[in-house]
Amino acid sequence: MELAQRATILTPSLTLSIDSKAKAMKAEGLDVCSFGAGEPDFDTPEHIKNAAQAAIESGFTKYTPSSGIPELRQAIVDKFQADNGLSYKSSQIIVSNGAKHSCYNAILATCQAGDEVIIPAPYWLSYPEMVRLAGAEPVFVPTREENGWKMTAEDFQDAMTPRTKMVIINSPGNPTGAVYTREELAALLEVAQDEEILILSDEIYEKLVYDGVEHVSMASLPGALDLTITVNGFSKAYAMTGWRLGYLAAPEPIAKAIDAIQSHATSNPCSFAQKGALAALKGDQQAVTDMREEFDIRRQYMVQRLSSMGRLTVVKPQGAFYVLVNIGQLGLSSTNFADRLLSKHHVAVVPGVAFGNDSTIRLSYATSMDVLKKGLDRLEEFCKTC
DSSP states (O other), rough: OOOOOOTTOOOOOOHHHHHHHHHHHTTTTOEEEEOOSSSSSSSOOHHHHHHHHHHTTTTSSSSTTTTTHHHHHHHHHHHHHIIIIIOOOOOEEEEESSSHHHHHHHHHHOOOOTTTEEEEESOHHHHHHHHHHHHHHEEEEEOOOGTTTTOHHHHHHHHOOEEEEEEEEEESSSTTOOOOOOOHHHHHHHHHHHHTOOEEEEOOTOBBBOOOOOOOOGGSSOOOOTTTTEEEEEETTTTTTGGEEEEEEEEHHHHHHHHHHHHTSSSHHHHHHHHHHHHHHHSSSSSHHHHHHHHHHHHHHHHHHHTSSOOEEOOOOOOOTOOOEEEEEEEEHHHHHHHHHHHOOEEEEEEGGGGTTTTTTEOOOOOOHHHHHHHHHHHHHHHOOO
16 A cells, blocks of 8 residues: 655654653663653643643543633733743634644644745754655744854844745744844844745743743744644643644634634543643743752762763753754764664764754753762763773
8 A cells, every 4th residue: 555655755753763762671670761752751730630620520622622721821821921021812822732733733723835945953853754745845943052053033034935934933933942042133134024935933832941041933023923723732841742722823713724724633632631721821830930940959960970981972951951062073973873872872863864964862851869870970971981
């Protein structure tokens, strides 16, 4: 049986496959230190779980509006106004099955065959596959370690062609932890405005920034609102990865198109999970603060250890919960490095080739300090033998 071409061009997620392999080794009784997973190791806050449980017990288990329940969409409108200075109507908000789904919906609704989508590299590995599934072509813009792994306006300008339809900006970023400044975003916006290029601004790690760094929402810049689709969600800030709830805000025609797509693809997001998300936005935010502070302790420890190992270089991440490590001095491909590290020293990392840079590996510090210390000890020992 012949498969559709769109299915044959996809590359399976390396992050999920590494995580699966590490879990399989653990199931065999091996002591594996995993730095691969892109999810908080904290539990979902109790008040969020309680809200979802109450929804189930009250029978709130039926279909909802395809774009989300009205009270959650309004809470998202309020969140955008309070946190980002953005004014939206509820009709511009679409709640989806995760921020990943929101990104895909946005690309599917706006991009098609013949279009190009500019993606700074290193990039989150699903962006190119989403673009290809929509029939468009990803155009990669390599960024530099010395520039904090961020695309400049000049890089953006050089990559543009008459076919450019969209640019994807992920700040705070996965896998780099890079956070774009207001000035850097304004420079990118100016380029996009000149050619009316859509901006997909993925801000899922918005709540996880450090060292007093400011998260700036692209759509909040003057003139950006009509060009920008802002994606966010509940997975990272509220430790709700398995709940699969994200959302986006978009210009009205785009939001309407996305709603139509979603109505046929998934009917609606999970009903009772939406009640949990409502509690997340409207309830106590102390758990978010506590988690960020713990991540910061781990971040600083990991960066200090990696920087002292020699032959590895790192840019201190300003957001998210990842460190991108340059392994170029060791003379190994990222896949070879990761395979050998896992098989010989039982440490799981994600090869940078998955993110468009084969001279790097990604480590997540969304794990306990005990695992961090033990895993980094093993990594240091491994690097001595390379």
